[in-house]
Amino acid sequence: MPNAYPLLEEQYRKLARLDHALTFLQWDHMVMMPPGGSEPRARAIAELTALRHELLISPQTGDLLQNAAGQVTVPNQRRSLQEMEREYQRAICLPSDLVKAQALAGSKCEHGWRSQRQNNDWPGFLANFKEVVELARQEAQARHDVAPSRFPTAYDAMLDLYCTGDSNNFIVDVFATLKKVLPGLVQQVVDKQKGDLVPDFVGQYPLDQQRLLNLELMKCLKFNFNEGRQDVSSHPFSTGCRGDQRITTRFRDSDFMDALLATAHETGHASYENGLPIEWDGLPVGAARNMCIHESQSLLFEKQIFLSRPFIAFFINRLHSFLPITAEFDAPQLWAAATRVRPSYIRVEADEVTYPLHVILRYEIESNLINNTIKIEDIPEIWDTKMQEYFGLSTAGNYRNGCMQDMHWTDGSFGYFPSYTIGALNAAQLFAAIRHTHPDWQEKLAIGDVRFIRDWLKDSIWSKGSTVDSQEIIRAATGEPTNPDYFLRHIQDRYLGGLY
Secondary structure, eight states, rough: OOOOOHHHHHHHHHHHHHHHHHHHHHHHHTOOOOGHHHHHHEEEEEEEHHHHHHHHHHHHHHHHHHHHHHHOOSSSHHHHHHHHHHHHHHHHHHHHHHHHHHHHHHHHHHHHHHHHHHTTHHHHHHHHHHHHHHHHHHHHHHHHHOOTTTTSSSSHHHHHHSSSTHHHHHHHHHHHHHHHHHHHHHHHHHHHHOOOOOOOOOOOHHHHHHHHHHHHHHHHTTTTGGGEEEOOOOOOOOOEEEEEEEEEEHHHOBHHHHHHHHHHHHHHHHHHHTOOOOSGGSSGGOSSOHHHHHHOOOOOOIIIISSEEEEEEHHHHHHHHOOGGGGOOOHHHHHHHHHHHOOOOOGGGGTTTTTHHHHHHHHHHHHHHHHTOOOGGGHHHHHHHHHHHHHHHTTOOOTTTTTTSSSSGGGTTTOTHHHHHHHHHHHHHHHHHHHHHHHHHHHHHHHHHHTHHHHHHHHTTTTTTSSSHHHHHHHHSSSSSSOHHHHHHIIIIIIIIIIO
């Protein structure tokens, strides 16, 4: 048979073009589409998702993979073939009707969630959510059944979709360390900050000016507006492709800092996507490695760059220019207020010290949910119990700010949440390496220079795509695999030592 590898490349690039269409149908669904379009859009997305799945698992793809395995000798092509095989194996275990049903149920649940959350309507949400969970359980079991030696539980198989290369055992160990150390650390920080006099951000900040301010932040972080844009959604997110990155932010007229943090976060995601190796465009080997690496990029932009003392000092005049009411805040006051630590209900608004506990709560619930050891109906009660244990807060009857606050579960993205905290650990570790390489980093950030960070990330992270595994990327960039000590040291230095 002729060389099968070039034919495989064309097959997978065809899949990528279908992904492109799906990406922007889904973006429009969440950002621009009028409510009346929900049902036909959901059906269109489901149909296209099923067609893509059928193309991926077709006999033609299987035959090409089998033939190419005996033909490919070039190392880079071998790695590319390995990633093609990984994607194929992840898909072949799922029937097309399940994939289509999941896309339809996810679109319906996400669309309903927007108003149901605002109305604190758990019963209404539950009616749609039950189907999403049941289908996710079917998916997880199917994935587990084809590789029981790799996946001890059904949830392990789902986790592998988002944390590829970072096993559940690794995550369990990391979370055990954080659960042991963080509660005491949180209390230390809260006690230290008790006597601090910091301004209250609560006020009235015009939304149109906030939009302009956030665009200015994106410019400062070197977002390329010729290859992307910002819009508004009920839950901040980033999506798109090379040359067309779409990020969204949620704005509130009573606060300006949450939007800025979200914008910095999503700019990190978009920067990673746009920095992936162009020579592997459209192929699995050229995609982002996993969400633990992806979240490390967004959290590095948000927590390590934007929230640093020198960058805040650089950005303060821009804040005053777009929102003159903030002129009463100087840079040290702004930084002190932005780094305030307090237990809170909402994950996306949580400080970086308590944030991992929000993730651990969700991880513990979703792993038991997918493994079918808890009932869907019991989630609010379990959520409330864990909120009281980790934060001393009750969400009894408060579904809006409790178990309905995130959009991840609406489309069946079970296994995603751990990547946020592993990403935070990676971000702290990567930035420690950047600081070591660039001892003048504070002076650079104080004048708004982020190019040295972007260049380092492009060389060490973005250009790797999926050519190596996640822990190989972290080890090559920092000298060791993911180590929670860097994150804990960062928290101690910033919040107890008052550094950066």
